[in-house]
Amino acid sequence: MVKVLFVCMGNICRSPTAQGVFETLVQREGLAPRIEIDSAGTHAYHIGEPPDKRAQEAAKRRGVDLSTQRARKVRAEDFLEYDYVLAMDRSNYEDLRTICHPDYEERLRLFLEFAPQSGEQDVPDPYYGGAQGFERVLDLIEAASAGLLAEMRARHGL
Numbered sequence: 001m002v003k004v005l006f007v008c009m010g011n012i013c014r015s016p017t018a019q020g021v022f023e024t025l026v027q028r029e030g031l032a033p034r035i036e037i038d039s040a041g042t043h044a045y046h047i048g049e050p051p052d053k054r055a056q057e058a059a060k061r062r063g064v065d066l067s068t069q070r071a072r073k074v075r076a077e078d079f080l081e082y083d084y085v086l087a088m089d090r091s092n093y094e095d096l097r098t099i100c101h102p103d104y105e106e107r108l109r110l111f112l113e114f115a116p117q118s119g120e121q122d123v124p125d126p127y128y129g130g131a132q133g134f135e136r137v138l139d140l141i142e143a144a145s146a147g148l149l150a151e152m153r154a155r156h157g158l
Contacts, residue, residue, distance in 0.1 A: 002156050003036040004148070005078055006111065007096060008088040011041030011071035014123050014137055015088060016051040018111060020064040021138070022145045029149065031158055038082075040074035042095040047071055052127065058134035062142075079104040084148070086111040089122035114147030115140060 006018035019039040026035045050056070051066040059066050076099040079085060085100075085108045087093035093110055100108055112120050123140050126133030152158055 001034060001036055002084075002152055002158070003082040004038070004084045004086065005074070005082040006037075006039040006086050006088070007042060007074050007092055008039075008123075009041055009043050009092060009125065010045045010127075011039055011073075012046045012049060012052045013055045013127050013134075014125065014141075015039035015041065016066050016069045016071070017055050017059055017064075017134075017137060018086070018088070018123075018141045018145070019069060020059050020066045021062075021141045022148065024064050025145050025149060031149075034158055035152070039069065040072050040078065042074055042092050044073045047073060054126070054131065054134050055137075058131065058138055062138060074099070076101070079107055083107060084109065086148075089125070111144050111148075112140060114145075114151060115143035116147075118143055 006015040008014035016039050019037050023037050026032050049071050051069055056066045079100050087096055087110055096108055112118055118140055123137055126137050
């Protein structure tokens with residue numbers, strides 16, 4: 001079992017979208033029994049809340065259901081449990097570095113490392129913007145999800 005944790009700030013826009021998109025891809029490829037996927041936030045602003053309605057609506061238009069997810073805060077123990085802890089942006093990455101034991105730093109990466117063709121390092125936070133921001137986030141997440149799955153297939157023999 002390979003375990004993946006997507007992390008953004010509040011766990012209501014970017015990371016639940018990444019969780020949903022990656023779950024959909026993994027299910028479509030028949031790999032759901034071999035890959036566990038979750039998401040979390042670096043801050044506790046929205047614990048227990050569902051993803052932002054705009055994120056849910058944008059994802060639903062692409063066939064991805066986020067409605068059952070609930071926000072949680074990332075924990076230092078997550079680095080022991082997950083093989084990949086993927087930060088949505090450099091700020092999240094730095095927040096995660098502060099709680100990551102040095103023995104597990106290789107598990108922490110920027111999610112868009114898996115989409116080098118995007119030319120981006122950070123998945124932008126769409127929270128304060130309009131609908132187009134959520135569409136852009138989905139585009140980036142879909143590209144990075146394909147790259148992540150390709151690496152997981154090669155690295156873990158999936």
